Structures are given as structure tokens and as C-alpha cells.
Amino acid sequence: MSESTIPYKIYLKENDMPRQWYNMRADMKNKPAPLLNPETHEPMTAEELSAVFCEELVKQELNDSDRYIDIPREIRDFYKMYRPSPLVRAYCLEKKLATPAKIYYKFEGNNTSGSHKLNSAIAQAYYAKKQGLKGVTTETGAGQWGTALSMACAYLELDCQVYMVKVSYEQKPFRREVMRTYGAAVTPSPSATTAVGRRILAEHPGTTGSLGCAISEAVEAAASQEGYRYVLGSVLNQVMLHQSVIGMETKAALDQYKIVPDIIIGCAGGGSNLGGLIAPFMGEKLRGEKNYRFIAVEPASCPSLTRGRFAYDFCDTGKVCPLAKMYTLGSGFIPSANHSGGLRYHGMSSTLSQLYHDGYMEAVSVEQTSVFEAAKEFARVEGILPAPESSHAIRVAVDEALRCKESGEEKTIVFGLTGTGYFDMTAYEKFNNGEMHDYIPSEEELKRGLAGIPRFPGNE
Amino acid sequence: MSESTIPYKIYLKENDMPRQWYNMRADMKNKPAPLLNPETHEPMTAEELSAVFCEELVKQELNDSDRYIDIPREIRDFYKMYRPSPLVRAYCLEKKLATPAKIYYKFEGNNTSGSHKLNSAIAQAYYAKKQGLKGVTTETGAGQWGTALSMACAYLELDCQVYMVKVSYEQKPFRREVMRTYGAAVTPSPSATTAVGRRILAEHPGTTGSLGCAISEAVEAAASQEGYRYVLGSVLNQVMLHQSVIGMETKAALDQYKIVPDIIIGCAGGGSNLGGLIAPFMGEKLRGEKNYRFIAVEPASCPSLTRGRFAYDFCDTGKVCPLAKMYTLGSGFIPSANHSGGLRYHGMSSTLSQLYHDGYMEAVSVEQTSVFEAAKEFARVEGILPAPESSHAIRVAVDEALRCKESGEEKTIVFGLTGTGYFDMTAYEKFNNGEMHDYIPSEEELKRGLAGIPRFPGNE
Numbered sequence: 045m046s047e048s049t050i051p052y053k054i055y056l057k058e059n060d061m062p063r064q065w066y067n068m069r070a071d072m073k074n075k076p077a078p079l080l081n082p083e084t085h086e087p088m089t090a091e092e093l094s095a096v097f098c099e100e101l102v103k104q105e106l107n108d109s110d111r112y113i114d115i116p117r118e119i120r121d122f123y124k125m126y127r128p129s130p131l132v133r134a135y136c137l138e139k140k141l142a143t144p145a146k147i148y149y150k151f152e153g154n155n156t157s158g159s160h161k162l163n164s165a166i167a168q169a170y171y172a173k174k175q176g177l178k179g180v181t182t183e184t185g186a187g188q189w190g191t192a193l194s195m196a197c198a199y200l201e202l203d204c205q206v207y208m209v210k211v212s213y214e215q216k217p218f219r220r221e222v223m224r225t226y227g228a229a230v231t232p233s234p235s236a237t238t239a240v241g242r243r244i245l246a247e248h249p250g251t252t253g254s255l256g257c258a259i260s261e262a263v264e265a266a267a268s269q270e271g272y273r274y275v276l277g278s279v280l281n282q283v284m285l286h287q288s289v290i291g292m293e294t295k296a297a298l299d300q301y302k303i304v305p306d307i308i309i310g311c312a313g314g315g316s317n318l319g320g321l322i323a324p325f326m327g328e329k330l331r332g333e334k335n336y337r338f339i340a341v342e343p344a345s346c347p348s349l350t351r352g353r354f355a356y357d358f359c360d361t362g363k364v365c366p367l368a369k370m371y372t373l374g375s376g377f378i379p380s381a382n383h384s385g386g387l388r389y390h391g392m393s394s395t396l397s398q399l400y401h402d403g404y405m406e407a408v409s410v411e412q413t414s415v416f417e418a419a420k421e422f423a424r425v426e427g428i429l430p431a432p433e434s435s436h437a438i439r440v441a442v443d444e445a446l447r448c449k450e451s452g453e454e455k456t457i458v459f460g461l462t463g464t465g466y467f468d469m470t471a472y473e474k475f476n477n478g479e480m481h482d483y484i485p486s487e488e489e490l491k492r493g494l495a496g497i498p499r500f501p502g503n504e
Numbered sequence: 505m506s507e508s509t510i511p512y513k514i515y516l517k518e519n520d521m522p523r524q525w526y527n528m529r530a531d532m533k534n535k536p537a538p539l540l541n542p543e544t545h546e547p548m549t550a551e552e553l554s555a556v557f558c559e560e561l562v563k564q565e566l567n568d569s570d571r572y573i574d575i576p577r578e579i580r581d582f583y584k585m586y587r588p589s590p591l592v593r594a595y596c597l598e599k600k601l602a603t604p605a606k607i608y609y610k611f612e613g614n615n616t617s618g619s620h621k622l623n624s625a626i627a628q629a630y631y632a633k634k635q636g637l638k639g640v641t642t643e644t645g646a647g648q649w650g651t652a653l654s655m656a657c658a659y660l661e662l663d664c665q666v667y668m669v670k671v672s673y674e675q676k677p678f679r680r681e682v683m684r685t686y687g688a689a690v691t692p693s694p695s696a697t698t699a700v701g702r703r704i705l706a707e708h709p710g711t712t713g714s715l716g717c718a719i720s721e722a723v724e725a726a727a728s729q730e731g732y733r734y735v736l737g738s739v740l741n742q743v744m745l746h747q748s749v750i751g752m753e754t755k756a757a758l759d760q761y762k763i764v765p766d767i768i769i770g771c772a773g774g775g776s777n778l779g780g781l782i783a784p785f786m787g788e789k790l791r792g793e794k795n796y797r798f799i800a801v802e803p804a805s806c807p808s809l810t811r812g813r814f815a816y817d818f819c820d821t822g823k824v825c826p827l828a829k830m831y832t833l834g835s836g837f838i839p840s841a842n843h844s845g846g847l848r849y850h851g852m853s854s855t856l857s858q859l860y861h862d863g864y865m866e867a868v869s870v871e872q873t874s875v876f877e878a879a880k881e882f883a884r885v886e887g888i889l890p891a892p893e894s895s896h897a898i899r900v901a902v903d904e905a906l907r908c909k910e911s912g913e914e915k916t917i918v919f920g921l922t923g924t925g926y927f928d929m930t931a932y933e934k935f936n937n938g939e940m941h942d943y944i945p946s947e948e949e950l951k952r953g954l955a956g957i958p959r960f961p962g963n964e
Contacts, residue, residue, distance in 0.1 A: 051518040052584040058511040124512040125596065125887045136585065136659075154614050156889040156924070198884040199596075218678075218929035222889060224936050225880055420685055424658040427585045429616040429682060464616070466926040469678035476684050 053130040054297040061128050062292035063115055065285045066323050068395060069108035071330040074402055076108070076281065076394035077369035080356060085500055088366050096263065097282075098273045100171040104282040111327075113285065115167075122166045122199060123289065126155035131297040132461075136425040138445070145448035147441060148305070149461040150294045150321060151428065156222070157192035159431065159463030160317050161277050164286035165192035168275040169200050178271035179203025183233065183258030185212055186386040187219030188431075188463060189277030194226035205272075207233040207261045210253035219467050233258040240264050240362060254378060255388065256361020263364060278314025279359065279368070279393050287320025294458065295324045305336060307444055309459040311436035312340040312349065312407070313386050315393030321460040322405075329404060339444075340400065340407040341436040343415075345483045346379040348372060348392045349400055349407035353494055356503045357391060367498070370397040377493030380483040384412060384471035385432030390493070408440060411482040415439045416475040419465070431463040432471055513590040514757040521588050522752035523575055525745045526783050528855060529568035531790040534862055536568070536741065536854035537829035540816060545960055548826050556723065557742075558733045560631040564742040571787075573745065575627075582626045582659060583749065586615035591757040592921075596885040598905070605908035607901060608765070609921040610754045610781060611888065616682070617652035619891065619923030620777050621737050624746035625652035628735040629660050638731035639663025643693065643718030645672055646846045647679030648891075648923060649737030654686035665732075667693040667721045670713035679927050693718040700724050700822060714838065715848065716821020723824060738774030739819065739828070739853050747780025754918065755784045765796060767904055769919040771896035772800040772809065772867070773846050775853030781920040782865075789864060799904075800860065800867040801896040803875075805943045806839040808832060808852045809860055809867035813954055816963045817851060827958070830857040837953030840943040844872060844931035845892030850953070868900060871942040875899045876935040879925070891923040892931055 069075055078087040093102045104113065115123075134147040152160035172180050179202055184190030190206040197204035206228050213220055213232035223230050233253045234241040238261045244251065251257075259276075266274035277283065298305065308325055310318035318340055328334040340349055348371045358375040359365040372391040379388045392400075399405050412432070419435035421442070422428070430438060441459040448455050465472065474480040497503070529535055538547040553562040564573065575583075594607040612620035632640050639662055644650025650666040657664035666688050673680055673692035683690050693713045694701040698721045704711065711717075719736075726734035737743065758765065768785055770778035778800055788794040800809055808831045818835040819825040832851040839848045852860075859865050872892070879895035881902070882888070890898060901919040908915050925932065934940040957963070 053518070055515050058513070122887075156883070156887060158926075195887055199887065217933070218926070221929040221933045221936060222926075225883060225889065225932050227884065423616070423685060424687065427582075427616060427655055427659065429685065466618075466678070466682075469681040472685050473677070473681045476681060 050133055050301055052135060053132050054300065055130055056128040056293055056296055058124055060296060061120065061123065062289055062296070063120065064112040065115055066288040066292060066327060067107065067111055067113055067285055068323050068326055069281065070111040071327050072398065074398055076398045079366035079368055082358065082363065082365070082367055096266065096274050098172045098175045098177060100174070101168060101282050104285055105280060116170065119167055119170050126162065127289070128293050129154060131294055134426055137422060140421070140425045141442065141445050141449065143445040143449040144452060144454045145445040146454065146456045147445055148456070148458045150290060150458070151461045152290060153428070153431070153461065153464035157188060157195055158466060159188040159192065160287060160290060160320065161189045161192035162195060163289050163320070164277060164283045164316065165189070165196040167286040169193065169196035169202055172273055172275070173200045173202050177273055179205060180273055180275045181205045181207070181262040181266040182275050182277070183207045183255060183262045185209050185255045185388065187212060187216055187467060188386065190228070191219060191222050192277070193275065194223040194228035197228065198226040204228040205265055206230045207235070207258040207265070209233055209255055209258050215470070216467060233261050235261065238264045254361060256375065259360040260362035260364055278316035279389065279391065281395060283316045284319035284323070284393055284395050287316050288323035290317070290320040290460065291323040291325060294321065303456060305458040306455040307337045307339060307457045309339045309341060309437045309440050309444070309457065311387060311433050311460070311462065312342050312392065312396070313433065314389045315396040317460050317462045319393055319396050326399065326404065338405040339440055340396070340405060341440045342407060342409050343379070343383060343387050343436065344409040344411045345383040345485065346373070346388055347409040348390065350409045351490055353497060354397060354401050355497050357497050359391065368394050370394050371400065372497060373490065374493035374496035376496040382481060382483045384474070384480070385468055387433050387436065410436055410439045411484070413475070413480050413482055416472070416480060418442050428461065429465045430461060431465045432468050434460070434462040437461070510593055510761055512595060513592050514760065515590055516588040516753055516756055518584055520756060521580065521583065522749055522756070523580065524572040525575055526748040526752060526787060527567065527571055527573055527745055528783050528786055529741065530571040531787050532858065534858055536858045539826035539828055542818065542823060542825070542827055556726065556734050558632045558635045558637060560634070561628060561742050564745055565740060576630065579627055579630050586622065587749070588753050589614060591754055594886060597882060600881070600885045601902065601905050601909065603905040603909040604912060604914045605905040606914065606916045607905055608916070608918045610750060610918070611921045612750060613888070613891070613921065613924035617648060617655055618926060619648040619652065620747060620750060620780065621649045621652035622655060623749050623780070624737060624743045624776065625649070625656040627746040629653065629656035629662055632733055632735070633660045633662050637733055639665060640733055640735045641665045641667070641722040641726040642735050642737070643667045643715060643722045645669050645715045645848065647672060647676055647927060648846065650688070651679060651682050652737070653735065654683040654688035657688065658686040664688040665725055666690045667695070667718040667725070669693055669715055669718050675930070676927060693721050695721065698724045714821060716835065719820040720822035720824055738776035739849065739851065741855060743776045744779035744783070744853055744855050747776050748783035750777070750780040750920065751783040751785060754781065763916060765918040766915040767797045767799060767917045769799045769801060769897050769901050769904070769917065771847060771893050771920070771922065772802050772852065772856070773893065774849045775856040777920050777922045779853055779856050786859065786864065798865040799900055800856070800865060801900045802867065802869050803839070803843060803847050803896065804869040804871045805843040805945065806833070806848055807869040808850065810869045811950055813957060814857060814861050815957050817957050819851065828854050830854050831860065832957060833950065834953035834956035836956040842941060842943045844934070844940070845928055847893050847896065870896055870899050871944070873935070873940055873942055876932070876940060878902050888921065889925045890921060891925045892928050894920070894922040897921070
């Protein structure tokens, strides 16, 4: 295929959009370890999980054998409103770097939630609606997930209650207003609306909240209202499944032009974007059909894969959720306030953790000033202002392309551009003013976090 | 063509993107009146205009005979980074309204500037670069134009100086930071960097600035620096020309599916989006080949077409720019502070003014609470959070679709969705809180503005 025939943006036709999600777990020899009941340390049963998640999602959470799962028509119709997302050939970035590498990025920011989160939000809202539920509850930090869920619920006329970390609620009033415009009830967390919120407020009167606390409130709110369930935007197996639509589209677009990537790069917080982007490619690698390099990029200030421990740990700070086996920094670990944007979760998807543990994937950590440098360079030549999270992947894609420049190799690099930075201008302002600093947790600090990982038989 | 074959989004292939702009003036029997020198009242010559605009743009400004003008390859390459923009079939909105009307919208918000302004920004920056200039100056109010110009200049490595109305500079720090991220120098206006700014600051020490003042500063800044020219994001003939890419793409997409619109609707401030969207359709109407209804939608608080006078008037408050013949409320008219978003200009593109005067186009004005109602309804079902400006067109498209519901007519309605509202959440917040009010200027207030229109022979 001659170079000049590859357009700037490859859009699939609507008819060519994926009709099934791909379930990586089906092809894994070492399956991700099951969630454990925090009290009994026994695997969570479908019944136990059904108290928290709606039934269809419980099935998906536990399903590690079906390779493909049909995407319901209603969800595919919703996907058509903002998908297929473009696979962009970064001609301008290549030229700027003067690299022989060919760089592509899958851009998930062309929807009002500003990120890929909508892919799973609509699926989770759809199954809740189908089960006849009244509404869902969730937590949000930076706000991308809360916005996505609000949009999905508005479309399906489902009630949506978002617990937003108080400091974000106050510092990001615009994010909050987008959610309200979509009809969500947004409560700053911790709040007096839940028992756990009242307890935390009494213990720490001046607290500005944390993601862990907001999760606890959202879970309690779901449990205490008839017809409500809790939903989550990352980490879970079901989320990896829904997000596989990113990778399926990417692969279909590349296949159309007979392009085979050498390296696939994604930022990693809880793993929803990375897991989705690499899914079908990882499937080929797991089945021994093809080989690819996969690189997870995490912030140096929250380095779960590169400096964490592979162990069973609590998913939330309140320790009320099931235990998951994952790379973790300990559920008490909180990244420095200095850190901008998302990718703040102390753990990592069990699926991705297992794949990393088994050597199918690499991981690197990068510092935020170098991330924003790459973001700014990218914005100027490619015309898209990237989210801080996505810019972690840009940083490493640029680094790999520059390596190609040195070696003269014409590698094909694909990375995930998960979203836009329109609601992150405070961080850009800091960077533009030279006031942004890096932060790498000390060994001492990490030890304190890791010490919180529970000890019980079977935890390595 | 069967209904089911029309996708949610029609994307042209890159190869099918327009290679020429369409110049409506070539098909007009009554040409728009020329710009006049404010001192001599004689038509501005190419030489006089060249002091302000770069040469190629002067040619385009004065060219009312060539129907098509080639889009340079470099501009087409830039367009490929964010165009073609999708023509969206509003299936979900139709369903929500239960209307037999078929509704389409051309969505121009999928780029970091958040609006259609980038289409002309890159053209103006390109010709400036080609002429060997060092940089350009401009003013910005709400910030869409300044952002678009910053992006274009970053891409071409051209210096960019933006005078931003002080109240916006302070209230919209995020808009300002986007421009800075793209390397623009952003100065709050009025400033001490220009003579006119210093004069105004001395006369009105506490002023928060106005668009008219920012224009004067930007023009002075261009004139006083070697190798700089002034650029403008709307009103001018050249801008209508560049924006015709919107209409050309829209028409090509509709033609592919043999769809013929009955009504085409756009919001109108200075006219850049409306003029671009309707251009090729208006061409057919002017040549007597087809008939369409065109509707310009303006805010009730700034009703230049519906309540203004068709006369020669100053384009800026400082009265230093040429006079243009247009529908105007008088250069001293300032819309109520109560008004949210753009569409605040006292006049209207000469081309559109002439077409309206000659009966080729209709105009309606709408009140802002009804605009935000439509915006919110649209956001919930179509998943895009629209800019306040664009929402004026949504309001009237919905009204026309509801008329079809009453009459049972299956009309095809096309409207321009010029941009997204991510930087307008303060206005949405006001609306969400029930704190937004309407404002219609009184006859007395309008009279005061109209009294400022200059009197001289030939001015009707």
C-alpha cells in the first residue's frame, strides 16, 4: 500500500463498526485472579456481586471463557452518535520530529465527555435500564467518568447520582455544570447524605475528600436506595470488555490499509483505556499469532506497575469493596497533590496486572513536566489539545519515535489519545508559567503504602 | 434512497473534500457595497487595504467576479487535520420531538478551537506567512477566534498577538491559557501597550474593555510593527469566502445521498458561519436553479438584521476602520451584559446584509432562555454540548421541526452547529440555577444606537 494513499484520518464506515466486544480473558492461560469477599477471603459469587452490580454486568465480570460478547443494538446505536472515532496518522508530528517512524493515534476525545469513558458508561447504563432499575450511583475525581455517565443516563432517562471528590467539585465547577446540564445530581464528597460521609466529616472536619471516600459513599447510596446499583469507570473486567471497542476499531482501520503496528502505547491509571486499546492485538499475541510490544505508561508520582506489588488488595480506601489481585501501591497510597489530572488510582486492572506479571506487556513511568512538554509540542503540530492523562502516552510515543530517528528504523507506533484537556487548563497554566514540578515518591513513602496491603494466606 | 441507508454521520472522504472556495458575490446581481475610506468616503483601494491586510487577502476581499477560488494545497492539508466535519442526521432529536421532519446538522466543533473559526484562521495565517510577514494581530471577545488564530499560527510558526477584552481575559482564564499554550501573546484590552489603549485607560481608569477597543488596539499594534498585519474572524468578504468550505462539504455530503434540504438555518453574529454554510445553496438560488429557505437567527438582545438599519456604518467603536454598508444597530450599540456568549456585533456582513435586503434570506431573533432550553434538550439526546451561539440555530430548527409535526410535513432541515460550549459553563450554570433572564432592547435604546450611524450623501 503506497504511503500517499493513507489519509490523515481513517474512519470506519458505520456498517464496519464492531458488533462484538472482545474478551481478552478468554485467551489468557493464566486467568486474572477472582475478586475476593473482604470478610471471608472466598471468591465473590454472582449472587454477592448482584447486590452491587446489575445482573448482566455480573455475568460479564465473571466471564473468562467467551472470546466475543455481542454488543446490543441499542448500545451500537448510541456508539454511532460519537463513534467510529478516527485513527489519525500523525503526519505533522512525524515531520516535526523528523523521524522515519510512522505514528498513528486513536482519538477518543470527540465527544462531550471528552474521553473514552463513554464507551463503558453507555453499556453500564443500558444494562441497568434493561433490568428496570431506577438509577445508578458512582464517584468521580477529575470528572471524565462522571460526565460520561451523566450523558449516558440522560440519553436513557435513568437517574444518575455522582459523588464528586470535594476538592474537584470546588476547583472544577465547569465539570460539575456539564454533569448538571445532563441532569445528574452531583454531591461533593464527603457529604452528610451517607453514614460513611457523616463519619468521615466528624473525624476529619476540614477534609477535601478523596476518591476512596467517594467510592464508599456511592456504594452506600446504591445499597440504601431501592432500584439503584453502583457503577465504576475503570479497573473492572467488564470495563476492559466494553473498552475493547477502541482496539477493535483500531485494528479494523489498520487492517483496511494492511498496516501492522510494532509498538502500541497507552496511558494507564486503572487500565480502562490501555486494556481497551490493546485488547484484540493482545489476543493475537496470547494465541501466538503475532507479536507486538505493548507499553503501559504511568505517572512517576503514582507508579503501581513499575514500583508496586502484585498482591490482593482493597479496591477502595474505606475497605468495603471486594479485594482484587493487582499491582498496587496499597489502598492508603495517595499521590502528591502536585500531580495534575487523573491516573491517580493506587491499583491496576487485574487483567492487565496478570498480563504484565506474565511478561506480555512492558511498563514505564514518566514525570509530569516532560509529559506537558510533549503535550504542548503535540498540540501545536497536530491541533488537538490533549488531556494530561493522554499526554503520558504521547510522551512515550515521541520517545520511541526519536529512538527510531537515531536507529533509522521505520517502526509503526500506535498510541491511544484518550481525551482532550479543555477542563485541565489550570494544569496547563501551571506548566506555561514554569510553576509545575515533578514528584517521585521516596522509598520510605512507598513502603508506608505497601505496608497497608492485607496479609492472609495466598497473598504472595 | 431508503431511509435506513443514511448513516448517523456522513463523512466525506478526504479526496472528496472541496478544492475550491465558493464566492457568493460572483452570482449576486446586486453586489455588496464596497468598503469606504472613513475620511474621504471613497471606496477603499487595494493599496489602502494592503496597509492593514496582506496582499492575497486584499484581492479576495475585493473579488466579486470569480465564482471559485482555489484553496492552496497547504491549507487543504491543514483542513485534513480536523475536516471533513461530520454532517449528522439528528435521529435522536427527531425521535424526541416526534416530528416527521428530517433534521441534519453540520458539526464544526470537533477541533480544539471549538468552532468553525479555524477555517478562516488558517487561511489568513497562511497568506500572511506566504507574504513573508512575521506575525499577525487580532482581537478576541469570547475567545473562539483568538484560539483558532493561535492554533493556525502555531502550526505555521507565525507570531500571534491577541488583544482580549479585559473582562473576558479575567473571567475566562482557561480560554486565555489555551491561546498561551499555542504560543500566542495575550494582552488584556485596554492595555498600556498601545496609544489608543493608554488614552482609553486614562479616560476610563476602571474600564473592563470592549470588542471595539480591542479592535483599535490590534489594528494599531499591526500598523506599528514591521512585518505585521491585522486579521479579523468575521464580517469581511474574505471570511465568508473561506467559510464556504462548510457549505461546500455540506452540499457534497447531501448530494451523495440525493438529499435536498428545504430549510437551512444558521446563527448570525457577524455572519461568518451562516455565510459559509449557505454559500453554495445560495448560489443555486441566485442563479435560479433551486429554491431554499434560509433563516438567520440572531439574539433578541443584539438584533441587527431584524431591528437594525441598512446603511453605511463604522465597523469599530473607535471609528478608525473603513465604513461598511450593512444592517447595523450603530457602532456605539453594546448588547446588555445579561447576554451570554458571542453574537454581540453591532453590524452584519455586507454580503449577507445585501442578500437579506434583496429578499433572499429570512431573519428571526430569539431570546436566550429559550435558546438554552433547546441547547439542554439537544445535549441530552444528541450527546453534544453546544455553544450558546450555535444553540440559536438549534432553537429555530426545533421550532421548524415542531411546525412540521403540526402540519405533518416531512421537510428536510439543515442547521449549522458551529461549536461546543466547554468554555461557556458559567452561562449554563446560570441557566441551570434558574438565574438567566431575557433582555430585549427598548425602542429608546435602539434609537440611541441608530443615532450614531454617520450621515453623508449616499447613506440611505
